[in-house]
Amino acid sequence: MARVYNFSAGPAVLPEEVLQEAAQEMLDYRGTGMSVMEMSHRSAAFKGIIEEAEADLRTIMSIPDNYKVLFLQGGATQQFAAIPMNLLKTGKADYIVSGGWSKKAYKEAKKYGQINLVASSEDQNFTYVPNVDELELSPDADYVYICENETVYGNKFHKLPQTGDVPLVADVSSCFLSEPIDVTKYGLIYGGVQKNVGPAGVVIVIVREDLIREDLPEYVPTIMQYKTQADAGSMSNTPPCYGIYICGKVFKWILAQGGLEGMQKRNQEKAAVLYDYLDSTDFYQAPVRKEDRSIMNVPFVTGDADLDAEFVKGAKAKGIENIKGHRSVGGMRASIYNAMPIEGVKALVEYMKEFEASHR
Ligand SMILES: *Cc1c(COP(=O)(O)O)cnc(C)c1O
Numbered sequence: 001m002a003r004v005y006n007f008s009a010g011p012a013v014l015p016e017e018v019l020q021e022a023a024q025e026m027l028d029y030r031g032t033g034m035s036v037m038e039m040s041h042r043s044a045a046f047k048g049i050i051e052e053a054e055a056d057l058r059t060i061m062s063i064p065d066n067y068k069v070l071f072l073q074g075g076a077t078q079q080f081a082a083i084p085m086n087l088l089k090t091g092k093a094d095y096i097v098s099g100g101w102s103k104k105a106y107k108e109a110k111k112y113g114q115i116n117l118v119a120s121s122e123d124q125n126f127t128y129v130p131n132v133d134e135l136e137l138s139p140d141a142d143y144v145y146i147c148e149n150e151t152v153y154g155n156k157f158h159k160l161p162q163t164g165d166v167p168l169v170a171d172v173s174s175c176f177l178s179e180p181i182d183v184t185k186y187g188l189i190y191g192g193v194q195k196n197v198g199p200a201g202v203v204i205v206i207v208r209e210d211l212i213r214e215d216l217p218e219y220v221p222t223i224m225q226y227k228t229q230a231d232a233g234s235m236s237n238t239p240p241c242y243g244i245y246i247c248g249k250v251f252k253w254i255l256a257q258g259g260l261e262g263m264q265k266r267n268q269e270k271a272a273v274l275y276d277y278l279d280s281t282d283f284y285q286a287p288v289r290k291e292d293r294s295i296m297n298v299p300f301v302t303g304d305a306d307l308d309a310e311f312v313k314g315a316k317a318k319g320i321e322n323i324k325g326h327r328s329v330g331g332m333r334a335s336i337y338n339a340m341p342i343e344g345v346k347a348l349v350e351y352m353k354e355f356e357a358s359h360r
Helices: 016-024 044-061 075-087 100-109 226-231 241-256 259-280 305-317 342-359
Strands: 067-072 092-097 114-120 144-147 168-171 188-192 203-208 297-300 332-335
Touching: 016 241, 044 067, 044 241, 044 259, 067 226, 075 100, 075 168, 075 188, 075 203, 092 100, 100 114, 100 144, 100 168, 203 226, 241 259, 259 297, 259 342, 305 332, 305 342
Parallel strands: 092 114, 092 144, 144 168, 168 188
Antiparallel strands: 067 203, 188 203, 297 332
């Protein structure tokens, strides 16, 4: 068995311990004689799994009692529609666009209301996040929307917009559980788990109870109403059972690593190894403005597309996989999520140095 260093942006690397444990329980989950994949979502065994997962997530993030935790399907993309459908009341919302994901969310929301683009960093190909101190927010908006960490461009809001009484909604798909978070600063937090938390197929929505409404427009599908799933404990229909089970194991792993403080320390150390090297050479360039850099997704380029392609090819031979950048940025991107060990980042930097030395 040879495991590679997997820098994929998502689905992405998972903790090896979690995969080992899942492998051991594959055929017989704790004496049930069946795999978690084969059991009823109404069974006592699965009830235990989902309840423990939620309890552990609440502990990790210190989620207050007046927030519901929903384990849903449809990915982050379905939430681009579910959020305006559930939260628009006056019909107005403010969106900040700092990359491709928030741009998609903005476009989708426009189908459902009067959506105001308050700021965008598209003018410089999303190499920065808009200044949150200079936003002209609408006081009567139903919510303000951000994508906290833009996976493709590798930028991050290190400071949140001050939205007063207007709820802040954040897509945290690619920075979920990567550092401590104050849940009370948000009305709704959501993320597809396949970036930093688990396998594809689960999206977690953490939503303040007063934002869960019954008086929704007729057109809102029953299954997309937060009320439906909140009342049913995420089991209005069959939940993504196996994915939730793996997320539960990742939550235990995070707790064992010192919770979100532990994750932050680990992630900052890894990011420093990579950014320190990038800042020490002019052979590679990291396009994002320093103060807006993500510690999860790190894009870099040589400035020469052929050289970039050669870099990616050579990386593969070193067991460094999925390092090719997104087509909209080009070059390379290292996604260094929670489960990426520091050895992986060191191996990458070693290879970058060798490549620089032989191609300068
Ligand atoms: C990957 C990603 C999405 C889309 O997720 P799906 O689960 O594929 O719908 C949305 N937002 C961000 C920030 C992402 O990284």
